[in-house]
Amino acid sequence: MTHPLDVDDLRARVGKALAAFLDGQAPSLDAVGPELTPALSAAQDFLLEGGKRLRPAFAYWGWRGAGGSDCDEVVAAASSLELLHACALIHDDLMDGSDTRRGNPSVHRRFAAMHRGERWHGAPESFGLSAAVLLGDMCLVWADAMLWGSGLDPAALVRAQPVYDAMRIELMAGQYLDVLEQAVGSSSVERSLRVARYKSAKYTIERPLHLGATLAGAGPATVQAYTDYGVGLGEAFQLRDDVLGVFGDPSETGKPAGDDLREGKRTVLVAEALTQATPAQSAAVSRLLGDPRLDAAGVSTLREVIVDTGALDATERRITASLDAALGALDAAAADGCIDGEAAGVLRELAVAATARSV
């Protein structure tokens, strides 16, 4: 798919802002010790290798849509969300035991490999665990440092803090629910949707929009318009992610084929399939879902169940309906003057990009 120039341009600016910020962290880490260099390198590799920069985009356009002017300060503030996201992904990969992220070794695997290479004492996996916990924690603190050091007006920052805190707690609470759902082995569509709502939808779309809007001093009508747009789009985004996790091309997702199935993720897609499954199909799901040694044949079997039960079609219909609702809300808000017209145009493009069938 093609992006409007604005979207690509912002992505480049976010990358530059993150690179400059991380370069600026080197002296204080060096002061603690040169042994910290691999931690900073890991953060740089993780953050500067691209990515869609979706959360900064929604925060930035949330600001612009609320009448804020373009400036480097707001780009820096919006870019800080990539550091928060890095924390979430590093800790998530550790919790899920994922080997890879965006086609590279996950952080805990990277540091375990370093331990192995250096023939250090103790178990490489324990060292990898510790490094991933701590690098994730550092990214969470760096996110704060980048937001608060963005140069935006202190009053605006203090005003936005409750939104920022709510976003972070919802993210972590949603991740806990996700872990819990897998432990409980829940198969309710409603519960899976709730996990997706907090862990991904609100955190990727609605809350970044609110953050940008609050920084710009938006009124309640604009904040509500972003909710109306963000809730539907967020749901469509997460459902697309679930579909890609099962059917996506590894060269595009950066994850092995069927990784979500191997991890036993209780997505809406799986929950929908279980609701419609025959006893034989249910038995296949029970046997295969969450098997860490699931092979290509097992992935194929589970994909067939998801297609044959109609779960894939139902999910695609849900995506389309949620996206349509979001775009309808966006158009209405732009017509009412609650969201700036130029920003609304870019938000429409972003909505389509975030829910596209290929990454």
Add this chain to the structure above:
Amino acid sequence: MTHPLDVDDLRARVGKALAAFLDGQAPSLDAVGPELTPALSAAQDFLLEGGKRLRPAFAYWGWRGAGGSDCDEVVAAASSLELLHACALIHDDLMDGSDTRRGNPSVHRRFAAMHRGERWHGAPESFGLSAAVLLGDMCLVWADAMLWGSGLDPAALVRAQPVYDAMRIELMAGQYLDVLEQAVGSSSVERSLRVARYKSAKYTIERPLHLGATLAGAGPATVQAYTDYGVGLGEAFQLRDDVLGVFGDPSETGKPAGDDLREGKRTVLVAEALTQATPAQSAAVSRLLGDPRLDAAGVSTLREVIVDTGALDATERRITASLDAALGALDAAAADGCIDGEAAGVLRELAVAATARSV
């Protein structure tokens, strides 16, 4: 030991502020789902069961010593450091594989036990790991929320943010160095001192003092006076912690006897012993230190090596010298008017309490 009334009084106010703050988090967690209740309960149990509240005390008296007046807002801001500390301890216990904290199960063990009790799917240990990562993350975010929501002037908060960020990054970098030292199996006194400096000393004493001082708008002379006092006291504090980790009474430390030895901590005490050890003593240390199944006889043998090499005496001398230097700096600063006299009196009491031989 006895505390002056001020110290006990502040401790009670910190406990109340934390209880009120955590109660205030219930509605937003409930909104995500009732399944979050055990996470909040675990945080409450962890944070409200007492503790010395050292970091809030140094932040509060750092503020008072810089001329700030007593108010509930600064107590709330100072109390937020307990939430940061909870994050550090929860993640630390996970990384160290510690079973207990303050005589209770560590957070990852608590959630693993919950998983086992409910007979959920998957490994209880994986669930415990995920819960500990996420609860630690939540505590880190709550610390921010409590600091920024304290009601202090936004300009003061923005001014203090770089100190707060530096403190947190030093803590995490110090923890990484600590993990690394154990992996590398380093036995250098200098390297062990550096770990202690960042992971514990600066983070417990100097940085909280700086945070309070910066919030109060202190000038550079006061900040420097806190460094002069804080660096020496921090070192004495950490060395006392190392001694208690090997020789402390489990009923006071809340940890099994010799737990630091079982974990293989490369403390200054151990490094000092290795420097002076005979080949036979060195061999005993190599064989026993870090053995997860170390029994009472093994703990005794290691204690004897530490005593017989003179490492315990040398460490006690270091503690006394560092404490004396800190108190000398404090007196000089009070005489120069860089630190308020009443606050200096309490800081003297705090220094003695923080480095006492019994907890």
